[in-house]
Amino acid sequence: MDWASMVRDPGTGLGAKCLDTSRILAYPDLDSAVYSAKLDALAEEARRETGDKGDRYALAVACEMLARVGYSGNKDDYYDPRNSHLHEVIDRRTGTPISLCIVYAEVAGRLGLELKLAGFPGHVVAVLGEETVIDPFNGGRLVGHDELQSILDGLFGGRLVMNPSFLDPMTDEAVLLRVSRNLRNSYANSYDYGRASACADMALSLEPDSPGDIRDKGIIEEKLGNYSSSLEYLERYIQKSPRGRDVEVITELARATREKLSR
Structure with missing residues (x-):
């Protein structure tokens, strides 16, 4: 199965697709089962603290737990390619907005919660239901409309106004397209043009x-x-x-x- 077909395969989970992408690009010996087990362990730690207190409480506990063990955005070296490889993010506990959202979504999914990634311009966030918006890059905090507008103002200098469509859920294909573009830019920024070219091919295989x-x-x-x-x-x-x-x-x-x- 080629990469684009794997990305579009409904029988493969988002986390597995991300790990397969890393294996193809730069980590041929990557063992996906090891990192699936690490996500299982994070979910189990959150589960022990939640009991049966409802989805929002379970999500709040999971977010607090992930922040407590150190998951946060890499603001000092944003374009390090490791920030976009899921297994590196799991191990190093830092990454980009989208890679941290994937960690949160994978942990939440193991708790029975359907946490979706939203293609917010320039800064992917995670959404539960219609109202709960989480920013894993900034410590997993809940964010409201005003804070989302502040993020847009910081990124676009006041030229972009918050629109509800910015919180529409992304498909796996849209997520992996964004990841491949991030990796392309990171590898190019690191002068690794061979891998940057491979990432460019990945993006073009989805949007030729x-x-x-x-x-x-x-x-x-x-x-x-x-x-x-x-x-x-x-x-x-x-x-x-x-x-x-x-x-x-x-x-x-x-x-x-x-x-x-x-x-």
Whole structure:
């Protein structure tokens, strides 16, 4: 089964899909069962404290427990690729908003709670039901409308107003698409262009016509010295986004890449 088919497989859980992604990209000896057992242990610790006191109480206890044992956002080294690999997040107890949300959702699922990831712009959060919103990146605290708007203001400088659709649940495919893009950017930031290219391929396998993913694949291929492939992607991007904000920069990169090919 190829990666895209695995991502779309309804019979495979989100956590398993994330671990398989890490195995494919960078950790060929990764044992998923070991990390499933670690998630089981976290859930069992929360279960011992909850008893039969209802879903919201169980979730509050689980959030408090995960924060108490050290799970929080990596604000000091945000673009470390390890922040997006689930097993590394479980072991190191730090990561990105989306990877920490996955940990919370996996633990909650083992407690019988359906905690969903919401594709909040720039900062994935977790949602239980229609009203309970959790921010695992900031210690698993509950957040309300005003706090969500504050997050948007911090990320977008007041240009984006809170919309209820920002809390719509993500599919597994949407989650893994976002994870693959995060990994692509992190690996590129670490100058690991080989793995960045593999992540770009993953994103394109899910959204083959995405202009941004096509552009980024072209940029990464140029970094690898694969000029023919780079030019193909860059020209596709220019064709798809002739009025894109960065089209002049990409056009110049395509020109320079074409020149390298002619030498």
